[in-house]
Amino acid sequence: MRKQRSEKKNEGITRREFLKDVGLAVGGATVGYIGILSACSVGTEQPKTATNNVPNTATTPVITPVTTPVTTPPVTKVVEPTNPPAAVDLELFNPAGNQEITQFFAPRLSTLEGKTVAFLACDSVKWQPHRIFPVIMDELKKLYPTIKFLPMDQFPESTTISDDATIKIVAEKKPDAVITGSAG
Amino acid sequence: MVVFEQSLFLVGSNLTPVSQRIGEFVNFLTKWQPLTKTKGVVVSEKPKVSGKDYSDAQQNFQNLFLKKNWGDGLFMAMPSKDRVDWVLTGTDRNRDEPVVGNGKITPKGGILTMEVLATNLAMAGGRPEYLPVLEAYFKQNTGESSTSSGSCHGLIVNGPIAKQIRMARKFGLLGPDPNHPANGAIGRAIRLVFMNVGGCVAGLGTIAQFGEARHVGIVIAEDEDNLPKGWDPFNTEYYGVIKGTNTVTVINPSSIRSFTHRGNGDEPSPAIEAIEGLRRGANTFKQVSYRTAPPSMVAMNAFMLYSSFTCGVLADIFQTKKFVKDTLASFCFAPIDEFQDATEFLRLLESQKKSTKDFPARTQLIPNPQQSIMLICAGGDHPSRGMCIPASRATKTVEITLPKSWDDLLAQAVKDLGPLPEEY
Numbered sequence: 001m002r003k004q005r006s007e008k009k010n011e012g013i014t015r016r017e018f019l020k021d022v023g024l025a026v027g028g029a030t031v032g033y034i035g036i037l038s039a040c041s042v043g044t045e046q047p048k049t050a051t052n053n054v055p056n057t058a059t060t061p062v063i064t065p066v067t068t069p070v071t072t073p074p075v076t077k078v079v080e081p082t083n084p085p086a087a088v089d090l091e092l093f094n095p096a097g098n099q100e101i102t103q104f105f106a107p108r109l110s111t112l113e114g115k116t117v118a119f120l121a122c123d124s125v126k127w128q129p130h131r132i133f134p135v136i137m138d139e140l141k142k143l144y145p146t147i148k149f150l151p152m153d154q155f156p157e158s159t160t161i162s163d164d165a166t167i168k169i170v171a172e173k174k175p176d177a178v179i180t181g182s183a184g
Numbered sequence: 185m186v187v188f189e190q191s192l193f194l195v196g197s198n199l200t201p202v203s204q205r206i207g208e209f210v211n212f213l214t215k216w217q218p219l220t221k222t223k224g225v226v227v228s229e230k231p232k233v234s235g236k237d238y239s240d241a242q243q244n245f246q247n248l249f250l251k252k253n254w255g256d257g258l259f260m261a262m263p264s265k266d267r268v269d270w271v272l273t274g275t276d277r278n279r280d281e282p283v284v285g286n287g288k289i290t291p292k293g294g295i296l297t298m299e300v301l302a303t304n305l306a307m308a309g310g311r312p313e314y315l316p317v318l319e320a321y322f323k324q325n326t327g328e329s330s331t332s333s334g335s336c337h338g339l340i341v342n343g344p345i346a347k348q349i350r351m352a353r354k355f356g357l358l359g360p361d362p363n364h365p366a367n368g369a370i371g372r373a374i375r376l377v378f379m380n381v382g383g384c385v386a387g388l389g390t391i392a393q394f395g396e397a398r399h400v401g402i403v404i405a406e407d408e409d410n411l412p413k414g415w416d417p418f419n420t421e422y423y424g425v426i427k428g429t430n431t432v433t434v435i436n437p438s439s440i441r442s443f444t445h446r447g448n449g450d451e452p453s454p455a456i457e458a459i460e461g462l463r464r465g466a467n468t469f470k471q472v473s474y475r476t477a478p479p480s481m482v483a484m485n486a487f488m489l490y491s492s493f494t495c496g497v498l499a500d501i502f503q504t505k506k507f508v509k510d511t512l513a514s515f516c517f518a519p520i521d522e523f524q525d526a527t528e529f530l531r532l533l534e535s536q537k538k539s540t541k542d543f544p545a546r547t548q549l550i551p552n553p554q555q556s557i558m559l560i561c562a563g564g565d566h567p568s569r570g571m572c573i574p575a576s577r578a579t580k581t582v583e584i585t586l587p588k589s590w591d592d593l594l595a596q597a598v599k600d601l602g603p604l605p606e607e608y
Contacts, residue, residue, distance in 0.1 A: 088237060088240070089234045090245075093265070093299065094229065095304050099226045104218065128194070140206065182193050
């Protein structure tokens with residue numbers, strides 16, 4: 001019995017890709033086909049031979065082997081079909097559900113020169129934004145001397161940074177970009 | 185997103201990598217482009233499987249779905265048309281209707297329709313009569329936290345439906361039990377929805393460190409038939425629901441802990457035995473939070489599960505649930521030397537211009553036992569053990585909507601599974 005199996009490449013995504021595209025489609029379900037083929041080949045039967053060995057003496061006749069001919073049926077070569085129908089073929093329901101894209105990410109800036117960048121923290125100390133954000137600000141300032149910042153203490157922190165009320169505060173202050181962190 | 189090693193986010197970490205990778209921050213603000221360029225609904229395709237026979241197709245389905253991260257690692261039932269259509273007989277709603285609102289389950293935002301819900305219940309090995317419970321659950325919970333705490337999902341069912349659909353309420357409450365298969369299938373389906381529709385797959389959409397009890401969560405039903413006289417069911421006590429109403433209350437457990445309730449058996453009196461049992465129970469859920477000064481257990485509610493046997497004993501001694509809860513709360517205290525050196529507590533004192541001298545030698549941690557401690561009558565009728573679900577909260581309770589064919593579904597269950605099991 002021989003089996004042939006074909007399947008599409010696994011379309012799993014890395015955590016980085018998933019996190020970048022949360023809220024966006026991550027491709028639809030991939031339809032994977034797995035076909036299994038089986039085939040048997042028929043071979044030719046061999047002639048049967050009978051022997052009876054007896055020691056050779058002056059009084060003992062020599063018995064020679066006798067071959068009994070066997071009629072061989074005609075052989076039909078079997079050609080394996082390339083895609084034989086499977087006994088079971090099922091379409092299943094997709095457990096992941098559809099996804100709806102309602103909003104795009106904000107367009108990117110052409111430069112950070114003269115722009116205002118706000119910083120939002122989900123916790124002001126736990127994952128070290130009080131140390132990390134100043135480093136980011138210093139480095140950006142070196143690259144873009146006219147960049148301005150709105151530090152994290154101007155906004156609510158903790159899980160409320162994704163609340164409508166916080167978004168309203170951010171919008172009122174009109175930064176050109178927002179950096180949020182640090183994920184826990 | 186600029187991703188760094190965990191060590192960068194700890195106290196005293198070396199922040200050089202942030203400086204070295206500032207270019208990535210600039211890139212994400214100025215050059216990065218998302219993959220998706222169009223708005224609208226992205227329709228998921230229906231997967232197909234084949235096999236030389238049904239068993240072969242079943243294995244191929246299992247392999248395919250696991251590769252797609254659609255599953256919990258255990259063997260699943262194929263969500264074929266026949267099976268999903270059968271499960272959908274558990275509702276009168278339109279199969280394409282979102283379960284609630286826009287149907288989106290966070291964090292991924294997949295849309296949960298009645299058909300998708302039935303698909304996941306089918307995969308979990310569920311029956312149509314479980315679907316109304318799931319519908320009520322997702323009407324009030326459209327996602328879960330994907331943080332490191334990783335609490336499992338949970339719910340409490342009240343009302344006659346629990347017995348009708350064969351939910352465990354006594355021995356083997358948390359399963360598994362072939363005579364009470366509903367709890368496991370319901371819990372499993374919820375988890376599949378959070379993973380398949382919501383994207384909460386370990387390492388991809390959730391960083392739950394341990395993912396405790398997540399295969400089937402904590403799905404329980406109250407043993408209402410055996411509540412002590414004068415004790416209301418949980419949904420009546422907390423939400424004012426008329427006794428006998430079928431409801432689902434979503435809970436957010438952080439863990440589950442068993443404790444020994446009964447003592448040695450040579451206590452001076454039943455009352456002392458009971459009091460000491462409550463002390464042992466209180467020790468199980470006591471947790472000191474330093475986010476307030478004095479410390480408290482505010483927002484650290486606990487569910488205490490006692491069998492109807494133990495509830496009866498407690499009712500004989502304490503009469504009311506209120507007295508039981510007050511007694512439990514009295515054992516939740518923190519002596520000052522337990523927290524007077526805690527960094528968080530000292531910072532709070534400094535901000536409030538107070539000192540440890542302003543606090544008593546012993547601080548009671550639960551200011552409102554009636555709200556913070558939730559007594560549930562459930563578990564095997566035996567005096568030895570109790571169960572605590574600490575640091576949890578209940579949100580609201582939702583009444584379960586039954587389909588018109590409810591009696592037919594129950595009759596079919598009797599044909600398939602036999603008469604309702606004996607209660608033990």
